[in-house]
Amino acid sequence: MPGFVKVATKTDIPPGEMRSFVVDHTQIVICNVNNKYFALADECSHDSAPISDGHLDGDQIVCPRHGAKFELLTGKVTAHPAVVGIDRYEVKIDGEDILVMI
Numbered sequence: 001m002p003g004f005v006k007v008a009t010k011t012d013i014p015p016g017e018m019r020s021f022v023v024d025h026t027q028i029v030i031c032n033v034n035n036k037y038f039a040l041a042d043e044c045s046h047d048s049a050p051i052s053d054g055h056l057d058g059d060q061i062v063c064p065r066h067g068a069k070f071e072l073l074t075g076k077v078t079a080h081p082a083v084v085g086i087d088r089y090e091v092k093i094d095g096e097d098i099l100v101m102i
């Protein structure tokens, strides 16, 4: 049943960092940009690289394999070689907890 699931606490993901989690059989990456949290599918749409091995670039995440970029807020592609976006998930903060809608 869809709903928000607690995935991490704020201390798990310091500002400027990201971490990968498995939630309900789905690999996701949660990114912290200036204490705003974003959750995306942790799989590049170009050649399936785990984008959590890449890095953050402002409000975008950069794939480690060939450098495609995706907007953290929407999952849309902003730089090739990927042409299709990746799934993004709604995030809710409850005190110190980070919850994600899967």
Ligand code: FES
Binding pocket: 044, 045, 046, 047, 048, 049, 063, 064, 065, 066, 067, 068, 080, 081, 082
């Ligand atoms: S696998 Fe991500 S850009 Fe190629």
